[in-house]
Amino acid sequence: MRVEIPRVRVDKQIRDKIYCFCPFHKGGQESRPAMVVYLSGSKGPTFKCHACNEHGSLVEMLTRLGLSQAEAMEFSRRIHRRGAVEERPEDHPTCPEYLMGPFSGRRPKNLIEAGFTREILDEMEVGFDTARARVIYPIRGQQRQLHGVVGGAVFPENDPNYTALYGNLPKYWAYGKHEGFPFQVNPKWTLWNYASVFKSQVDQPVVIVEGFKALMWIKMAGYTNVVSTFGTAYEQAQVSLIAKLKGPYRIFFDSDKAGLAGARSLQKDLRRRRDGVSIVRYPRAVKQPDDLLIDEIRTCLMEKA
Numbered sequence: 001m002r003v004e005i006p007r008v009r010v011d012k013q014i015r016d017k018i019y020c021f022c023p024f025h026k027g028g029q030e031s032r033p034a035m036v037v038y039l040s041g042s043k044g045p046t047f048k049c050h051a052c053n054e055h056g057s058l059v060e061m062l063t064r065l066g067l068s069q070a071e072a073m074e075f076s077r078r079i080h081r082r083g084a085v086e087e088r089p090e091d092h093p094t095c096p097e098y099l100m101g102p103f104s105g106r107r108p109k110n111l112i113e114a115g116f117t118r119e120i121l122d123e124m125e126v127g128f129d130t131a132r133a134r135v136i137y138p139i140r141g142q143q144r145q146l147h148g149v150v151g152g153a154v155f156p157e158n159d160p161n162y163t164a165l166y167g168n169l170p171k172y173w174a175y176g177k178h179e180g181f182p183f184q185v186n187p188k189w190t191l192w193n194y195a196s197v198f199k200s201q202v203d204q205p206v207v208i209v210e211g212f213k214a215l216m217w218i219k220m221a222g223y224t225n226v227v228s229t230f231g232t233a234y235e236q237a238q239v240s241l242i243a244k245l246k247g248p249y250r251i252f253f254d255s256d257k258a259g260l261a262g263a264r265s266l267q268k269d270l271r272r273r274r275d276g277v278s279i280v281r282y283p284r285a286v287k288q289p290d291d292l293l294i295d296e297i298r299t300c301l302m303e304k305a
Contacts, residue, residue: 005020005037005062006062006065006071006075007062007065007067008020008023008028008035008061009021009023011033016038016039017037017039017235018036018039019033019035019036020035020036021034022035022049022052023035024054025049025051034049034050034051035050035054038236043057044057044058044080045058045079045080046058047061050231050233053233053261057076058072058075059072059073059076062076093182093183094146094147095146095147095185096146099146099149099181100136100138102129103129103136104125106127107121107126107128108121108127108135110135110154111126111213114213114290116213116217117220121216123219124137124193124212124216124219125138133153133154133165134152134153135151135152136149136150136151136152137150137151137152137192139187139189140195141189141190141194142190142194142241143195144195147185148174148175148176148181148183148185149174149181149185150173150174150175150187150212151179152171152172153172157171172230174187187230188229188230188235188237188238189237190238191228191230191241191242192215192228192230193226193227194227194241196224197227197245198244198245200224200225202224202225204224204225205223205247205248205249205250206225206226206242206245206246206248206249206250207226207227207250207252207280207301208226208227208242208251208252209226209228209289210228210229210231210259210262211228211254212228214228214254214288214289215227215228216290217289217290217292217297218252218289218297221294221297221298222298227241227242227245229266232258232262232263233262234262234266239266239270239273247276247277248275248276248278249274249276249277249278250279250280250301251266251277251278251279251280252280252301254289255282255287256287263279264279267279280301281303282300283296283300
């Protein structure tokens with residue numbers, strides 16, 4: 001039975017998550033649902049918009065939308081019963097491997113020019129989509145099953161060529177039916193490089209980054225246990241996956257306002273489950289890990305937080 005939330009446009013429910021069109025920005029007229037209502041929280045349902053970062057309890061959201069406190073609390077209690085157990089990796093659909101064929105073996109020139117080695121690009125299966133001028137990053141699950149791909153823009157968003165090539169599309173685009181895939185992957189089903197780290201016995205901290213390039217750059221510095229959350233906005237299922245890895249944990253998000261806020265939030269959530277969680281301090285004023293020299297990466301990851 002389709003779930004309904006008062007005064008909120010619902011897209012779909014997958015186990016304990018309800019994907020919605022956020023009512024707090026764009027007048028509730030998003031083209032893609034950015035808000036998630038989490039049903040199985042220990043203190044009741046919560047919500048978070050991964051576009052405008054509005055978050056809180058479901059009761060808070062409903063009262064902001066005009067319901068009385070009593071109405072909001074009653075609905076929250078009722079819908080909490082629909083909560084399901086945490087998502088399992090096998091619940092997510094997979095794609096056939098042949099869909100990687102058109103992109104495999106095509107090393108992106110822009111990444112090589114930026115200093116990424118051919119070895120790291122091959123290890124991480126990074127390819128290139130010549131038809132859409134996007135760098136291809138495969139999204140794989142815990143058993144290395146292919147969930148889909150994300151295509152990254154070649155040009156930065158402030159480059160005049162960006163609009164000409166990509167229009168209003170975001171820098172990173174999850175491929176779906178329009179690009180020949182059976183469904184549109186949600187990268188946050190997993191963590192990039194999670195399968196390798198999960199099986200690893202290397203005695204190193206688990207380094208958590210938010211981007212693809214940051215992960216490869218840190219691996220080039222000799223750190224094997226690196227995972228990416230695909231942005232500062234993460235999901236609790238990703239926190240659960242990180243907690244399954246042997247710590248300690250070093251959060252190395254970007255140094256901008258969003259990155260710092262995301263790092264503090266992740267540190268707080270992960271500390272509820274595991275000890276030894278710290279945030280990496282940048283040695284100088286740069287935006288992201290791949291702006292640092294390889295030796296600087298090694299130095300700041302060796303420092304005690």
